[in-house]
Amino acid sequence: MKIFLNITIFIFLSLFLLTSYPRCHASQDELAKNELLRDGNRNTLVSSRNIFEMGFFGMKNQNGNQRYLGIWYYMDPDTIVWVANRDNPVSSSSCILDIEEDGNMVVKDESGIYFTTNLPSSPESRSLKLSDSGNLILENESGFSVWSSFSYPTDTFLPGMHMETTTKLTSWKTRYNPATGTFVFQKDQVFGYNNYTIFDGKKLHWKSGFGLESNINPTKMPITALHLLSRSNSSKTPLTYSRLVMNSSGEIQLYYWDLTIRKWVLNWSEPKDYCAKFNACGPNSSCNISKPVGTGSLCSCLPGFELVSDITSSEQACKRTATICSGNDTGFLSMEIMKIDVTFQTFLESRSEPECKDKCLGLDCCQAYSYNGVGNQELVLAGVPGGKQGCWIWSSGSQLVDVQIGEGVSGHIISIRNPVSLGKYFFQYF
Numbered sequence: 001m002k003i004f005l006n007i008t009i010f011i012f013l014s015l016f017l018l019t020s021y022p023r024c025h026a027s028q029d030e031l032a033k034n035e036l037l038r039d040g041n042r043n044t045l046v047s048s049r050n051i052f053e054m055g056f057f058g059m060k061n062q063n064g065n066q067r068y069l070g071i072w073y074y075m076d077p078d079t080i081v082w083v084a085n086r087d088n089p090v091s092s093s094s095c096i097l098d099i100e101e102d103g104n105m106v107v108k109d110e111s112g113i114y115f116t117t118n119l120p121s122s123p124e125s126r127s128l129k130l131s132d133s134g135n136l137i138l139e140n141e142s143g144f145s146v147w148s149s150f151s152y153p154t155d156t157f158l159p160g161m162h163m164e165t166t167t168k169l170t171s172w173k174t175r176y177n178p179a180t181g182t183f184v185f186q187k188d189q190v191f192g193y194n195n196y197t198i199f200d201g202k203k204l205h206w207k208s209g210f211g212l213e214s215n216i217n218p219t220k221m222p223i224t225a226l227h228l229l230s231r232s233n234s235s236k237t238p239l240t241y242s243r244l245v246m247n248s249s250g251e252i253q254l255y256y257w258d259l260t261i262r263k264w265v266l267n268w269s270e271p272k273d274y275c276a277k278f279n280a281c282g283p284n285s286s287c288n289i290s291k292p293v294g295t296g297s298l299c300s301c302l303p304g305f306e307l308v309s310d311i312t313s314s315e316q317a318c319k320r321t322a323t324i325c326s327g328n329d330t331g332f333l334s335m336e337i338m339k340i341d342v343t344f345q346t347f348l349e350s351r352s353e354p355e356c357k358d359k360c361l362g363l364d365c366c367q368a369y370s371y372n373g374v375g376n377q378e379l380v381l382a383g384v385p386g387g388k389q390g391c392w393i394w395s396s397g398s399q400l401v402d403v404q405i406g407e408g409v410s411g412h413i414i415s416i417r418n419p420v421s422l423g424k425y426f427f428q429y430f
């Protein structure tokens, strides 16, 4: 039975190879309905101005013979910008790409299908085209796009792509494995504006600061990245070689190709250090990036908190050392911060620091307050509450998260409620 099957496959393959061989392709940017692209012999599509190339590739550092269909730069084949079958590698070397009778582009070999555009069946005659922007387009007879790779990015955003609310850049699993990894870069799903986030699975790994307001969160998106992300489908041909990559270790990177040295140059990357990660040290603590490398942890509990072990989870966390909001012993311990998360905090208009403090004390067991003396007209116009000069309040039950301290920074002060009797606070790193 097995022999019989093998013979059948052999005959089938021989016929297949014989009949399709003469129609194989070499270096052009289009693939017609009755043509196919075969793995091996640098049988690829190359965009008309020799900018991008599409074909099968394997990763040198992977075990076994795993083949992927992908798009890379013609000038730099090691930089892969799109992968069709990232989670479905072909392990034979007999894989092909073609356009099926039903109008779908598929990657397949004798044992199955590894990628399909998955469109409803259509009798129209379609062709595939690799454009100079790196977009692989499945076109109908009148040249209309019915599917394009730009709508399904892998880990890379290229000039000309459209950043929609739901567009995601998903990291590779490792540097050498294009399978779906855990890091996802996308627009902030809660607020929009210029805000972007990186998630590590379900956990927030990084988020950009307020579009324009740098005195509460300095991790702004740079103009260069915003420009690339907003240029949209308007540019048919890229002005520069640039790309934004969500890399496998969790950093979003913006690269430019330097024509003189013929290398990629990193222009921007986040999170740029340990403290730039969202809430790196956990709630009720702060991260000090000024601490020299090798001097132990960068994390310490906030004033009035100390590290205690949780009996149930066996994890350590910073908890208050004293009870607040009972009795008359009401004071605040203040510290200068670089950033703090205010996503769920109350913002009240306020003209002075004492007024802000009074507003905090007027609430039932207010945990902390932070007065923002510098308004930001641009943010006010954009309708962002924190743009006005005023007062952030951490009300009862709210936590202080994503706190970063450092040397010679913004001058932004947070005042944390604590009994006066607690006295001066000394940072203790854990």
Ligand SMILES: *[C@@H]1O[C@H](CO)[C@@H](O)[C@H](O)[C@H]1NC(C)=O
Pocket (backbone or CB within 6 Å): 124, 140, 141, 142, 143, 144
């Ligand atoms: C191609 O697609 C466009 C847009 O959907 C449609 O108007 C046109 O009729 C299609 N052409 C053919 C030949 O099917």
Ligand SMILES: *[C@@H]1O[C@H](CO)[C@@H](O)[C@H](O)[C@H]1NC(C)=O
Pocket (backbone or CB within 6 Å): 188, 191, 192, 193, 194, 195, 209, 210, 211, 212, 342, 343, 382, 384
């Ligand atoms: C950015 O996100 C914050 C919360 O994380 C939100 O309050 C703000 O409105 C967003 N947009 C801008 C432009 O700051």
Ligand SMILES: *[C@@H]1O[C@H](CO)[C@@H](O)[C@H](O)[C@H]1NC(C)=O
Pocket (backbone or CB within 6 Å): 162, 232, 233, 234
């Ligand atoms: C870009 O293309 C998307 C669909 O692919 C469309 O929704 C959007 O309006 C286009 N944007 C511009 C500026 O043309």
Ligand SMILES: *[C@@H]1O[C@H](CO)[C@@H](O)[C@H](O)[C@H]1NC(C)=O
Pocket (backbone or CB within 6 Å): 174, 175, 247, 248, 249, 250, 251, 252, 253, 266, 269
């Ligand atoms: C990801 O980007 C960061 C910052 O540029 C870099 O240090 C790191 O090596 C990169 N990781 C991978 C797997 O490329």
Ligand SMILES: *[C@@H]1O[C@H](CO)[C@@H](O)[C@H](O)[C@H]1NC(C)=O
Pocket (backbone or CB within 6 Å): 224, 266, 267, 268
């Ligand atoms: C990034 O690119 C912009 C525009 O070319 C340039 O002004 C800026 O200095 C670059 N930044 C870095 C860190 O290379």
Ligand SMILES: *[C@@H]1O[C@H](CO)[C@@H](O)[C@H](O)[C@H]1NC(C)=O
Pocket (backbone or CB within 6 Å): 288, 289, 290, 291, 292, 405, 406, 427
């Ligand atoms: C942060 O670390 C630096 C370097 O060790 C130190 O000088 C500074 O006092 C620290 N800041 C705080 C608030 O502990």
Ligand SMILES: *[C@@H]1O[C@H](CO)[C@@H](O)[C@H](O)[C@H]1NC(C)=O
Pocket (backbone or CB within 6 Å): 283, 284, 317, 318, 319, 320, 399
């Ligand atoms: C932060 O401190 C508050 C007050 O002690 C406590 O209720 C909360 O559980 C702490 N957060 C964590 C994650 O331990």
Ligand SMILES: *[C@@H]1O[C@H](CO)[C@@H](O)[C@H](O)[C@H]1NC(C)=O
Pocket (backbone or CB within 6 Å): 328, 329, 330, 420
């Ligand atoms: C709090 O009240 C007690 C008793 O009424 C008094 O002895 C103490 O001085 C008060 N403390 C403060 C900080 O006002």
